[in-house]
Amino acid sequence: MNAILTRDLTKTYSTRSKHAVKALSGVSLEVRPGEIFGLLGPNGAGKTTFIKLLLGIIHPTGGEAHVLSARIGDVGVRKRIGYLPENHRFPPYLTGGQVLSIFGRLGGMDGAARRSRIGEMLDLVEMGRWRDTKTAKYSHGMLQRLGLAHALLNDPDLLILDEPTEGLDPVGRKRFRDLLLDLRGKGKTIFLNSHILSEVERVCDRVAILNRGRLVRSGSVREMTESEHVVVVTLAEEIPPALRRQWEAVCAPISVDGLVVTATVRDTRELNRLIDEIRQHGGLIDSVVKKKSTLEELFLEAVTENVV
Amino acid sequence: MSIPALVEDTLRSRAKAITVLLGIAAFFLLLATIVALVTDVPSAFTANVTVPTDRTVPSGASPIEFLVGMVYGGLAALTQFVAILVSVFITAGILPSTMERGTVELYLSKPLSRARLLTGRFVGCLAIVALTTGFFAIGMWTIIGLETGVWNPAFLSVILTATLCFAVLYTMMMVLGIATRSAASTIIVVFLFVYILAPILRNRQGWLFAISENRLYRSVMDLLYYIFPKPEEIAATANALIGGQSVSWMPVWSSVLFGAAMFAFAVFLFERKDL
Numbered sequence: 001m002n003a004i005l006t007r008d009l010t011k012t013y014s015t016r017s018k019h020a021v022k023a024l025s026g027v028s029l030e031v032r033p034g035e036i037f038g039l040l041g042p043n044g045a046g047k048t049t050f051i052k053l054l055l056g057i058i059h060p061t062g063g064e065a066h067v068l069s070a071r072i073g074d075v076g077v078r079k080r081i082g083y084l085p086e087n088h089r090f091p092p093y094l095t096g097g098q099v100l101s102i103f104g105r106l107g108g109m110d111g112a113a114r115r116s117r118i119g120e121m122l123d124l125v126e127m128g129r130w131r132d133t134k135t136a137k138y139s140h141g142m143l144q145r146l147g148l149a150h151a152l153l154n155d156p157d158l159l160i161l162d163e164p165t166e167g168l169d170p171v172g173r174k175r176f177r178d179l180l181l182d183l184r185g186k187g188k189t190i191f192l193n194s195h196i197l198s199e200v201e202r203v204c205d206r207v208a209i210l211n212r213g214r215l216v217r218s219g220s221v222r223e224m225t226e227s228e229h230v231v232v233v234t235l236a237e238e239i240p241p242a243l244r245r246q247w248e249a250v251c252a253p254i255s256v257d258g259l260v261v262t263a264t265v266r267d268t269r270e271l272n273r274l275i276d277e278i279r280q281h282g283g284l285i286d287s288v289v290k291k292k293s294t295l296e297e298l299f300l301e302a303v304t305e306n307v308v
Numbered sequence: 309m310s311i312p313a314l315v316e317d318t319l320r321s322r323a324k325a326i327t328v329l330l331g332i333a334a335f336f337l338l339l340a341t342i343v344a345l346v347t348d349v350p351s352a353f354t355a356n357v358t359v360p361t362d363r364t365v366p367s368g369a370s371p372i373e374f375l376v377g378m379v380y381g382g383l384a385a386l387t388q389f390v391a392i393l394v395s396v397f398i399t400a401g402i403l404p405s406t407m408e409r410g411t412v413e414l415y416l417s418k419p420l421s422r423a424r425l426l427t428g429r430f431v432g433c434l435a436i437v438a439l440t441t442g443f444f445a446i447g448m449w450t451i452i453g454l455e456t457g458v459w460n461p462a463f464l465s466v467i468l469t470a471t472l473c474f475a476v477l478y479t480m481m482m483v484l485g486i487a488t489r490s491a492a493s494t495i496i497v498v499f500l501f502v503y504i505l506a507p508i509l510r511n512r513q514g515w516l517f518a519i520s521e522n523r524l525y526r527s528v529m530d531l532l533y534y535i536f537p538k539p540e541e542i543a544a545t546a547n548a549l550i551g552g553q554s555v556s557w558m559p560v561w562s563s564v565l566f567g568a569a570m571f572a573f574a575v576f577l578f579e580r581k582d583l
Contacts, residue, residue, distance in 0.1 A: 013582070057416045058582040075421050083417035089410035093320050105313035106418040150414070160417075 001069055003158050003189035004031035004054060010062030011049050011213075023049040025213040026063065031206075033157075036180055036190040038200040038221075040299055041210035047193045048086055050210070051162055054191075055083060068158055079108050082156030084147045086163040086193075092136035096127055096146050099135060100153055107154045114153075121149035124179075140167035148176070159183065162193045177203050201225070201295040209302045217302045224298055230291035231271055233261040236284035243281050247274065262291070310420050314428020315435055318402060322436055325398045333444040340448060344455040353456075376458040381547045383448055384466040388543040391441045391470040396477065396498055399433040401491035403482060412583045423575045430478060430571070437474045442467045462549040469546040476537040476563045477502065479570035486577045502539050509533040510540060537563035 011024040024046040031037040041047045052058045054065060056073045070077035090099050097118060104114040122128045125145040135143065144167040151159060165173045173196075180190055180203050194200050200207060201221055208218035217224065238259065247254055247263070254263045261278070265271040271288075278285060293301075319326065343349070353375050406412060406429060415425055445466050453459040477498055484494040508515055512529045520526070541559035548555045 052413070052583075055413070055417050057413055059580070075419050078417060078419040081417065083413065085410060085413040085417070087410045088414060089408065090414065091317065091321060091411070093323060094317075098320070102313050102317050103414065103418065105309050106415065106420050108309060108419050 002030045003033045004067055004191060006065040008063035009053060009060055009065050011053060012061045022213050027215045029208055029215065031189060031191055033189050034184065034187050035205040036184050036192060036203050038204035038207040039193045039210060040200060040207055042303055045210040046213040047210055048162060051160055051193060080157040082151035082154060082159045084151040084161045084164050088147050090135045090146065092134060095132050095134050097131040099146060100150060103150055104153050109154060117153055121153055125149045141169065141172065144168055158189045160191045163195065165196060165199060197296045197299055209299060211303050225292050225295055229264050231263055231265055232289045232291050234286045235259045235261065236286045239283050247277050310424055311428045311431060315432040318429055318432025319435060321402060322398055326436060326440060329394065329440045330443055333440065337447040337451065340451045344451055349455045372456060373458050376452060376456050377460060377550055380460055380463040380550045384463060384546045384550060385543065387441060387444060387466050388470045391437055392474055395437045395474050396495060399436060400481060400494045402429055402433060403485035404489045404491050407489055407583060422578045426482060426575055426578055433478050434471055434475055438467060438471045441470045460550060465549045466546045469542055473539045473542040476567035477539065479567040479574060482574035483570055483577065486574055486581065506536065506539055509536060534562055535566060537566045
């Protein structure tokens with residue numbers, strides 16, 4: 001059973017000028033229980049629209065979606081969801097403690113459990129000493145940390161985070177990443193929407209890329225970033241240029257730049273034949289590494305392809 | 309659990325305004341107490357105030373009871389007028405601010421239906437009116453009662469009529485707030501209704517019927533009068549109760565029906581809205 005399942009999910013906004021705006025177009029996605037899933041996309045790609053649809057904050061114009069096996073719009077299932085919205089605005093007239101108390105009650109939490117959990121969560125995000133300060137006096141980073149505490153308050157099975165590290169300093173981000181990994185270890189599902197690709201790459205098991213409301217790519221981070229066919233062989237000594245032609249007979253294309261040989265191989269068998277060829281001709285291999293793309297490269301490629 | 313939490317949230321959102329209102333009410337109560345302490349009000353009343361010529365003291369009532377009843381009536385009218393006026397201003401922004409981006413997501417991501425969110429806000433706003441009106445009315449009633457020995461519990465009905473009147477108007481404000489997301493336009497429309505449209509409809513026989521003798525036109529005006537709420541007449545109910553006069557309940561139940569329909573419409577609009 002998937003934590004999130006969407007089929008052809010579509011959202012079209014009708015505007016006063018009668019030009020309909022398609023914010024999301026036929027998005028089909030699966031998020032498995034216990035994984036950290038990253039949703040990527042440029043501004044206006046439809047990421048926040050997707051999340052709002054999942055939570056019933058806006059209504060779909062087509063397709064269907066299930067969250068924790070319940071249809072979207074099912075109010076009861078939200079007891080098991082924690083959500084941190086992008087640019088959230090906590091009531092400025094409440095203190096941090098009151099925010100968690102009121103939203104905890106709205107989340108259906110019992111008195112004693114709520115009170116102990118509030119202290120626990122505020123300590124977790126290092127906001128304990130600001131508990132009785134009104135949120136109007138909080139900095140952006142403090143609000144973000146309170147937002148995390150709010151999202152985690154009901155010990156949710158599914159955590160939906162929209163740009164969660166915005167406003168956090170590098171130390172805060174590191175702690176946040178550790179927290180996500182810890183939550184995954186406890187079997188929680190995390191749906192993460194972030195612009196910070198390096199962060200997504202570090203913590204997410206799988207990602208999907210949205211562009212202009214369409215899903216343009218999805219898969220595991222490892223699969224997507226590993227260019228399986230490109231290997232980089234670093235030699236210990238220079239080789240005569242003539243050898244390059246012989247190696248090209250084994251696998252093409254091939255490029256030699258000083259001690260670095262970059263080759264494209266079809267499979268592991270071909271990689272071993274290339275290594276044999278190098279060694280037969282006296283080449284001394286220092287290392288063989290499969291070339292990896294960064295998520296950023298992949299993201300830019302996916303988004304640019306889609307634009308063209 | 310969610311409704312009390314929403315009521316608390318609503319009260320906290322207007323804590324400053326409530327404190328100011330209670331402060332003003334406390335000031336007037338203090339003033340009344342000082343007057344009561346330095347003056348023998350019943351003697352001053354009987355010596356200086358006479359029953360108006362167009363009024364007669366009901367049988368069984370003393371002149372002082374009658375005069376105090378008139379004071380109660382004046383206070384009731386004033387209390388309701390101020391309560392409605394101020395409450396509309398204080399509460400008009402509550403729903404639009406709840407619907408602001410970044411805020412509404414926090415509420416709607418909870419296991420809380422939109423109808424329940426609206427109900428919580430509605431009850432919270434009524435609590436503001438009941439609390440402030442109740443504080444002033446109970447305070448005044450106690451001071452007058454202690455000073456004159458005349459205890460007229462009907463004066464306390466002003467708490468109910470002011471709250472009811474506001475409740476009906478607030479259902480209109482909910483619809484307007486959801487449709488426009490603007491506190492200013494909500495205030496303008498509600499005040500236009502309370503101070504222009506409702507009095508015109510109430511006095512339709514003198515004003516609107518003078519425009520045309522057409523039966524259909526007059527029937528439509530009558531229908532509009534019966535459909536729309538009647539804030540002035542609800543407020544007058546308290547005065548009728550204080551004076552021991554017979555009460556016409558039509559303005560109350562027809563206004564309550566209108567309020568119920570508006571509340572249902574507000575829920576319908578809110579349920580369908582993309583936020």
